[in-house]
Amino acid sequence: MLSIQNLNKSFKQAEGDVVVFSGLNFEMATGTSVALLGESGSGKSTLLHLIAGLDQVDSGEIKIDQSSITSMSEAALAEMRRHQVSLVFQQFHLISTLDIIDNIRFQAALCQRFDSDYEALLIDRLGLGKQLKKFPHQLSRGQQQRVAIARSLLHKPALVLADEPTGNLDEQSSLEVMALFSALVKNAGSSLLMVTHSREMASYLDRSVLLHSGKLGEIGAA
Amino acid sequence: MQPSSVLVLKAVFSHYWRHGWQTLFLLVGLIAGVGLWSAVQIINQQARLSYEQADSLLGVQASYWIHSRTGKAIEVDDYIHLRRAGFRQIFPVVEAEVSTQQGQPISIIATDLFALPNNLLDSGEGDTASDWLSFVQPPYRAWVPRQLAEELELQPEDQLLLRDGRRFPPALIKSHSQQGRQVLMDIAAAFALLNRETFSYLVVGNIEADQLSQLESLLPDRLELIENQQHLDLQELTQSLHTHLSAMSLLSFAVGLFIVFNAVRFSLWYRRPTFMNLRLMGASSSLLLSAVLIETLLWSFVGAGAGIVVGLQIGKVLLPGLGASLHSLYDATVDTQLIWQFDTLLKAWGITLLGLLWALTWPLYQQLKRNSLPANLISRASLDERQSRHYLALSSLALIGVSIFLYPRIDDAISGFLLLGLLLFGAAWLLPTLLAFTLRLVSHLTADRQLIARWLIGDGWAQLPALRTAMMALLLAMTANLGVGTLVDSFRSAFVGWLEVRQSADIYLRSSKIDYDRLLDPQDSSTWLADSHRRIGVTSRWQGRQTLIRGVDTGAPDSLKLPLAQWSGITPEATLKQWQSEENTLLANEQVHYLAGLQLGETIQLQTDKGLIDYRVIGFFYDYGNPNFQFYLPYDEVVNYWTQYHSRGIALWLKKNDEATQLLAEKAMREAGAETGDWILQSQVRKLSLNIFERTFTITAAMNALTMIVAAIALLASLLAILQERLPQFAQWRALGVRSREQMMIIACPILIFVLVAWLLAIPLGAVLSWILIHKLNIVSFGWSMPMRWDMLPAIQLGGVILLVVAATLMLASWQLRRRMPNALAQLGELA
Numbered sequence A: 001m002l003s004i005q006n007l008n009k010s011f012k013q014a015e016g017d018v019v020v021f022s023g024l025n026f027e028m029a030t031g032t033s034v035a036l037l038g039e040s041g042s043g044k045s046t047l048l049h050l051i052a053g054l055d056q057v058d059s060g061e062i063k064i065d066q067s068s069i070t071s072m073s074e075a076a077l078a079e080m081r082r083h084q085v086s087l088v089f090q091q092f093h094l095i096s097t098l099d100i101i102d103n104i105r106f107q108a109a110l111c112q113r114f115d116s117d118y119e120a121l122l123i124d125r126l127g128l129g130k131q132l133k134k135f136p137h138q139l140s141r142g143q144q145q146r147v148a149i150a151r152s153l154l155h156k157p158a159l160v161l162a163d164e165p166t167g168n169l170d171e172q173s174s175l176e177v178m179a180l181f182s183a184l185v186k187n188a189g190s191s192l193l194m195v196t197h198s199r200e201m202a203s204y205l206d207r208s209v210l211l212h213s214g215k216l217g218e219i220g221a222a
Numbered sequence B: 001m002q003p004s005s006v007l008v009l010k011a012v013f014s015h016y017w018r019h020g021w022q023t024l025f026l027l028v029g030l031i032a033g034v035g036l037w038s039a040v041q042i043i044n045q046q047a048r049l050s051y052e053q054a055d056s057l058l059g060v061q062a063s064y065w066i067h068s069r070t071g072k073a074i075e076v077d078d079y080i081h082l083r084r085a086g087f088r089q090i091f092p093v094v095e096a097e098v099s100t101q102q103g104q105p106i107s108i109i110a111t112d113l114f115a116l117p118n119n120l121l122d123s124g125e126g127d128t129a130s131d132w133l134s135f136v137q138p139p140y141r142a143w144v145p146r147q148l149a150e151e152l153e154l155q156p157e158d159q160l161l162l163r164d165g166r167r168f169p170p171a172l173i174k175s176h177s178q179q180g181r182q183v184l185m186d187i188a189a190a191f192a193l194l195n196r197e198t199f200s201y202l203v204v205g206n207i208e209a210d211q212l213s214q215l216e217s218l219l220p221d222r223l224e225l226i227e228n229q230q231h232l233d234l235q236e237l238t239q240s241l242h243t244h245l246s247a248m249s250l251l252s253f254a255v256g257l258f259i260v261f262n263a264v265r266f267s268l269w270y271r272r273p274t275f276m277n278l279r280l281m282g283a284s285s286s287l288l289l290s291a292v293l294i295e296t297l298l299w300s301f302v303g304a305g306a307g308i309v310v311g312l313q314i315g316k317v318l319l320p321g322l323g324a325s326l327h328s329l330y331d332a333t334v335d336t337q338l339i340w341q342f343d344t345l346l347k348a349w350g351i352t353l354l355g356l357l358w359a360l361t362w363p364l365y366q367q368l369k370r371n372s373l374p375a376n377l378i379s380r381a382s383l384d385e386r387q388s389r390h391y392l393a394l395s396s397l398a399l400i401g402v403s404i405f406l407y408p409r410i411d412d413a414i415s416g417f418l419l420l421g422l423l424l425f426g427a428a429w430l431l432p433t434l435l436a437f438t439l440r441l442v443s444h445l446t447a448d449r450q451l452i453a454r455w456l457i458g459d460g461w462a463q464l465p466a467l468r469t470a471m472m473a474l475l476l477a478m479t480a481n482l483g484v485g486t487l488v489d490s491f492r493s494a495f496v497g498w499l500e501v502r503q504s505a506d507i508y509l510r511s512s513k514i515d516y517d518r519l520l521d522p523q524d525s526s527t528w529l530a531d532s533h534r535r536i537g538v539t540s541r542w543q544g545r546q547t548l549i550r551g552v553d554t555g556a557p558d559s560l561k562l563p564l565a566q567w568s569g570i571t572p573e574a575t576l577k578q579w580q581s582e583e584n585t586l587l588a589n590e591q592v593h594y595l596a597g598l599q600l601g602e603t604i605q606l607q608t609d610k611g612l613i614d615y616r617v618i619g620f621f622y623d624y625g626n627p628n629f630q631f632y633l634p635y636d637e638v639v640n641y642w643t644q645y646h647s648r649g650i651a652l653w654l655k656k657n658d659e660a661t662q663l664l665a666e667k668a669m670r671e672a673g674a675e676t677g678d679w680i681l682q683s684q685v686r687k688l689s690l691n692i693f694e695r696t697f698t699i700t701a702a703m704n705a706l707t708m709i710v711a712a713i714a715l716l717a718s719l720l721a722i723l724q725e726r727l728p729q730f731a732q733w734r735a736l737g738v739r740s741r742e743q744m745m746i747i748a749c750p751i752l753i754f755v756l757v758a759w760l761l762a763i764p765l766g767a768v769l770s771w772i773l774i775h776k777l778n779i780v781s782f783g784w785s786m787p788m789r790w791d792m793l794p795a796i797q798l799g800g801v802i803l804l805v806v807a808a809t810l811m812l813a814s815w816q817l818r819r820r821m822p823n824a825l826a827q828l829g830e831l832a
Ligand SMILES: Nc1ncnc2c1ncn2[C@@H]1O[C@H](COP(=O)(O)OP(=O)(O)O)[C@@H](O)[C@H]1O
Pocket: A011, A012, A013, A018, A020, A038, A039, A040, A041, A042, A043, A044, A045, A046, A047, B826
């Protein structure tokens, strides 16, 4: 599903280059979920950005479903994100001018992949049934994040990339959302790569890897 | 100042370094607004100053003029006689019109430089004595004002070639106050050039009361003493024109202010977190307020200073044209050399400061009063937005109500412009509500169809607050453009048609020494003359205004086609017939109707030399641009009732209007006593008239174009500010897989809808504006009307131009977006 080979990335700064990755390799099978752990500033978010094509690699190759994204044009990257990848961030990034149901359907509408039974299931499982006609600013943080999760899953993407999706929530709702999220991803048959700080969160997923000094190391099955 | 205050200032100002675009727009808005306003201010001031010294022609204040009662010229002997009697303050003047080889008319003014006080040539440059000598000795010199010399491409010492092959004396290129566009020379040079030996009139300088009665008794019967009232009249006559200009400049200033307001609103919006943090760190709100006050002051210095510099440049470009039309319309001389006045700068600074206080300090004060940022920004912002839209709409309705109330009560230019201002701002303030209504309508029509449509509409709502001000500025600019454009077009078509009839003769001859019987002798003239029209006139005052009573040949070609604005008969032709055949009927110009309130069919009494005579007004004729009253009577009646009439010249229709026939006519005119400069060809008259017309409106066109540019800049400023603010949001869309083309469409669609609505509103509003300009303002300020000519083509063209402007701004915006997107994408997901 996802394969990264010999990835190098550094940021040019006035005080000197910040090397984030040097020769990083990573493989991930279809339908599996992986927790990405690491200290703050170790490059977790950068890795996710690179996989989503939001930032460019210095060298190395990233392949999603056999196609290399490192050589894609900006337009092709947009197509790839539209159909195959979805992103969930700590900030929910809902579209404030659309109501909840439209926010949920947004990406599915873009790639015209729509399954109304699955939609009903997502709404039901995420407990959003009463919120559909409201606007994002009328929801609590936890509810907003559930909407973002519904949006990222409705078109059944091949790969879900999540960057500390619960970092903005309190512990109780974090765990709730996490349990739901991992179950729904499994149910959709998608692969999930999720950045998290907490081992407890990571325990919901199939594998955990640790990012340290520009390289990835396996932590072993939970 | 304490270091903490310096830090606060630094934090507050640093915004302008980081947001170069906004700083630029703020500057452009300030400078454009102040520049346009001050340009007109400077021009008006210049004109007023000139009027104040209006009759200090050639350095001498004319308190009286001596004219011949019969319109004939004044003999040199009469002048010498008066000088010998000790009237040192009297000096002679020759005025004449000649035309250059290329047909450009030039007016000459000449005087006896020996008789003048010495200050004329004394302008502080060069050797005055030798200059003076060269003026009064052959080959003489022609003093050509700089502006005219530039137009004629004349170098110093060049001798201008005239149409009849004569040459001017060598040119001295130098501008003298009150010279206007006239070429000045010594009387002897004029005599030689024009081949004449009589004066046009004499000027009497300062004179004591007892001297005056002595002069009156000394004056032969054929000469009359006329008091100089020009000074008063000029102020009054030109008042409306200057009011027009001031109104236009205020409009530009308003549009400029819209930009400033826009830019400032954005700058405050962006700095909300800064202000919040500063307050959290313990900066008092009075310290913040002072920081912004200092900022306001700085901006006002920069805006007023740079604005005045720009205004001076604009004034320099526009003044000569305006001066020329003032001269031809009102005989008013306006110096084309700008005089700099310090209080213009003060005034400019004053209005800039007021504008800025309103735009910058007041909103901040309110923001600080609210004390903190509301927890829920978005709902709060949209609530504020709806509320302010409602306030604007309510004020708008009030303004429109007041202007409807005012409409029938307009009786002068100032109240007219007040009405226009109220109406324009009323319409502008209604625009946000109309835009919101349109969005709601569109969303209604597309509601349940597609998520993309809903997204697009929703985004329109999000853009509305940021685009609101720019759209109002755009609406004002488009309305002014259409309204004034229609006015000018209507005037041009009315004026050109009118000229066709009024100036249908081929040659206009006016001279005091013509022997008309000889000129019109059927035997001699049969080779060239087709028809002729001799006019006489009596100048007097009627209802406090200068009035010309003309005796015209009612059967002449131009009389038979006289364009009437109002007539009492069944048709204009029937009315003209009645005027021809019925005694004691007259035609008056429209000015008499509008300015003196005379109605059709009313009878007026005219003071004649045989007592008061009753005349019935049976028609009003169009008389564009004439500031005075005119009555048309049959030739014979004027001869019958007034003994002191003078010739107003003769119009000649040629058998064939070719070079050969023209030469025959010229020969005949010379033989009848005419001199060079006494006649003018139709083509020259028409060119002159159209030139005056075009010049009068260059200033209008220029202001219009500048206002439009200012509005376009407002639009660009808003778009870039929107991008700046929403960049993270746009990046997030891209992360969701939105293509860049789709993204541009989402940004462009609402703007196009808004611009469409503004354009649609500008069309009827422009029509209303021109209706009021033509049917109210023109009449109350100038006393004449014209048929309004509404044409859709300019509106469509304007729509095209606006579309181009929008396309250009969108392209700039899209380029900015593409440049900044990678960085925004890389920062996605980070907490702001
Ligand atoms: N746009 C950028 N420019 C410069 N340096 C960056 C940029 N983004 C991230 N970095 C640096 O790269 C390193 C990794 O950052 P990040 O991926 O955000 O870490 P994490 O998400 O693991 O906390 C950090 O040292 C950070 O300072």
